[in-house]
Amino acid sequence: MLEVKGLSAGYHHLQILHELDLEVHEGEIVALVGANGAGKTTTLKTLSGLVRPTAGSITFGGDQAVGVRPSELVARGLVQVPEGRALFGPLTVEENLRMGLWTRRKEARASADLEEVFELFPILLERRKQLAETLSGGQQQMLAIGRALMTRPKLLMLDEPSTGLSPKLTWTVLDAVKTIRDRGVAVLLVEQNAAQALNLADRAYVLESGSIVLSGTGKELATDERVRKAYLGL
């Protein structure tokens, strides 16, 4: 469903990604792991149209996705939950979620989706009238994922959902990722928390200095010595 070939990208004079190839198929969780500064976030930003690639191609659902505005990609079902979450802080939880309906605001059954999100993250229902910026880190992460789900994504891209969360909360969030996959949404998960991400993922890529150095099933990589090396340089 998502196919990336020879992708290179960077910011003004700084090339960060070097000829990246990766794919995500329907119904799978793909993890992209790597150390800090390896280019994970840049990869996601490029995929969601925020950074223009300098070379290479991205196709989503068979259609060209390079040069398409981010808002249009969202309408097509390619949705990112960015690092830092990009929530609307001064808006309430419910307003944040309802904004996820923007591209489908004329559809009749759209607000039923709200119930599904609340079912996935009951805490959000409890806090629906609260401002997003007053939520705890974990709740904010749930809200960010919930808001993205409201757009009815075909592929959900999560950038470091575990950042700043306690291990217990990380598992709550990653459990939800599984549920989301089971509801038929493909997931591209970017994590520095490698062990957890690899255990969860169907397939995974290891990114180092802007290039993919390893790929395989999540289980394979989870026990791979080379992954440890990529992280700790041992």
Add this chain to the structure above:
Amino acid sequence: MTSQPMVADQETRTPTPSAWWARLPWLRIGIVLAAVVAAIVLAYLRSGSTVVVTQAVVTGILIGGVYGLVAMGLTLIFGVLDIVNFAHGSFLAIALFLSYYLVAGMGMHPYLALLIVLPAMFLLGALVQRFVLAGAMGKPLENQLLITLGISLVIENSLLLFFGANPRSVSLPGDQGVAILGAVAELSRILAFVGALVLAGLLFLLLRRTSLGTAIRAVAANDAGAQMVGIDTRWIYMLTFAIGTACAGAAGVLVAPLVTIEPVTGALFNIIAFVVVVLGGMGNVVGALLGGLVVGLAEQLGALLLPGQSPLLVVFIVFVLVLLLRPQGLFGRSGS
């Protein structure tokens, strides 16, 4: 760069219901109120006349409402587009001349002119944003300042070129003094105040209660986030600028019977609107309305406190103090 999570990971917080009024900084509003009361007392001590002070307070509040409306448009534009719009007052001047021609030239009732001026200014704002400002979005602040400065020069001097510098006026049929709270105010002044409050209320409802308004606030809060839920931010920018311009236009119609209509009238409102916006906190729409009242009062009471000086001097003193001590505004949220 690693981003800081917005808050600590505590799961023990109790949910607090938070209607918008519960989030207003009541303590600071209290301090501002106390300052206003102190100014009133001082003004009374200096002038020695209750009537004079009451008159000043009533006049100040009435005109303050209009200032608030002008500033709401400006602050909305700043909050969403991140542009300090130096042309805001010029748009108000266009509205003044438009209503002059609708009233004096075509015999329209001064307030009916709203029906034409409001959509016309909305459209003008949209066009200016789309065809002039859009090219400078995301450019350094100086460029945007200078572009809006250029627009204001063009507008103000085109008005001068086409209409000349002769002052004009619009009169409201049946305008007369009305006694309120022991003071006298012209009917047109009262109606301008009421009109400004109604329009401010409508704008507030638009922002709070409609999904379009929520989208505007969402773009103001986090435009990257807005793109990620599929909002086309370019469209929101255009719309917001149009709404802001329409606010200036509406204010122009409302004050037309109160002011002498000249090309430079807009500049005066522009400068006052800046003061109000900073007072209220840049981007804070409710703050702008409160700030308008504060400036209206400061202007009127200032005339009593510093007799012989321009009433605007006090406004500027307040402005500079606020900029230096609390640049995020009197009613802005604390921190950041």
Add this chain to the structure above:
Amino acid sequence: MSLLTVEGLSKSFKGLRAVDDVSFEVEQGAILGIIGPNGAGKTTAFNLIAGAIKPDAGTVTLDGKDITGHPPHKIAAAGMARTFQLMRPFYSMDVLQNVTVAVLAGGASEKSARDQAAGIIERIGLSQWRDSPTEGLPTAALKRLELARALAIKPRVLLLDEVLAGLVPAEREPVLGLLEELRTQDGVTLVFVEHIMAAVMRLSDSVLVLNLGQVLTQGSPQEVTSDPRVIEAYLGEEPSA
């Protein structure tokens, strides 16, 4: 006595303890590496030491002199230079001018500043780009420029924030060699934040590991990388169930 002593350094942002009671010492001429996962507080710690932000608590002592909370330009004048993780060249100037300004800031005369700057540029291996505008320079050159500028003020302590990030492996080697040379030839004391473990292993006399704002452990590179807590902090906790 240590050249740089940090004691009980703490800083919170909106209730989040970004740096929490961090203490360490660095001897004259030593190299200290600081590692830790994302959000561990490394850059914040740097900013606190260099004066860019004021700590809530704790002290920073440079050569016996308390510099806690001093403004950054005073700390720089006291002999501590830093580089920025995201390169921050003076964008309107070319490479030579960038370094010349730094040499001037270090107190050199206007006459000799340019020659000194050219000398530093050559030593850092930037000669190829000496007269190029900073706009459009490759990352590797910008990273070196950061280093050249910091060296131009003749610091006794150099704080390096991820000088290797964004460099491909082949570009790292010469920078590492340069850093080693700085210690051996110039006696500069280095404190560096780095993610690239091979570099940390090779350079550091001692490694400080931060996690969630706190010191997880400190020790020799070998000790630290074999510490299970460190591996866990980096690779994440295995699920217990």
Add this chain to the structure above:
Amino acid sequence: MTTTTQPAAATKALPKLPWSRHLLVTAVLAVVLIPLPMLLDPAAEAVAIRVLLFAIMSISWNIMSGFGGLFSFGHAAFFGIGAYSTAWLQVEKGVSPWIGMAVGVVIAALFALVMGVLALRYKLKGAYFALVTLAFAEMLRLWATNSDLVNRAVGYHVPLRPEESWWWMQFAPDSANYFFIALGLMILGLLVSILFLRSRAGQFALAARDDDEASAALGIPVVRYKVLTMMVSAALMATAGTLYLQYYLFIDPDLAFGSAMSIQAILPAVIGGVATIWGPVIGAVVLGPLTDITATLLRNPPPFLDFLAGRGGLDVVVYGILLVIIILVLPKGIYGALRDRWSRR
């Protein structure tokens, strides 16, 4: 991306610095322009003086806002201080305008010091800083308008003297001496900018503009050099105030402190090229004659513009349009764009 440095280019000679070239051009400009009054009729000479006045003001603005990166929207404050100091000392105390100019320079610099310390101490940036400068100028305007000390809204007429006098800086209306004084001040302004930029202080100011945190990390006391830049700029602007007063023989609060004057200081630099030595001069040459061209046009308008006969404002409309176009199309200004084209070749 290259992976290693190439030692090939190792020991190139250091490139020449532009300062001596700038100074040379300045000298040539002075020499070339001195005989100009002989070639010009009185009307053209008036335009030339306006161009020089624009240039001085804009060179000043450019020092603070271009090189210093501190966007000033209230440069009229310094202009007005210069004009008013001169006028007050001359009219009320019978002091020569040359001394008035010196006093104006000092007061303007002190005013900039106070404003700079306040604004930068509280870390105001961008729009907030610009609004502070605007507010300070407006406060001066309002104060002058209502203060008996400086003759309220009436302002000052410089008393006419029976004979020409260098000491009183007063000559026959078409005297070339005004031109020479204006030229001298502009050359002075250019020298100030060039020498300031060449100095340690100027280099620190540029560094602080580009990145104040990185500058501070090198030991540069950022606020000190920013305030110094403001003071240099203010001092130069004050001389323009004196020149204006002595040439037009009249000043009032709106002229001296009004935002129109601030805008006239901004426009030439922006159109010519912000943060370049020559941008303000080029911009002044472009803008200076516009007022006369448009005035001529409207005095005898072509038929389709008949209804505009005798109206004012067209010049500023053109300024405004130029400003918008330049920002959108040539954000580096005329000189900046030309320089880029040359260096690309």
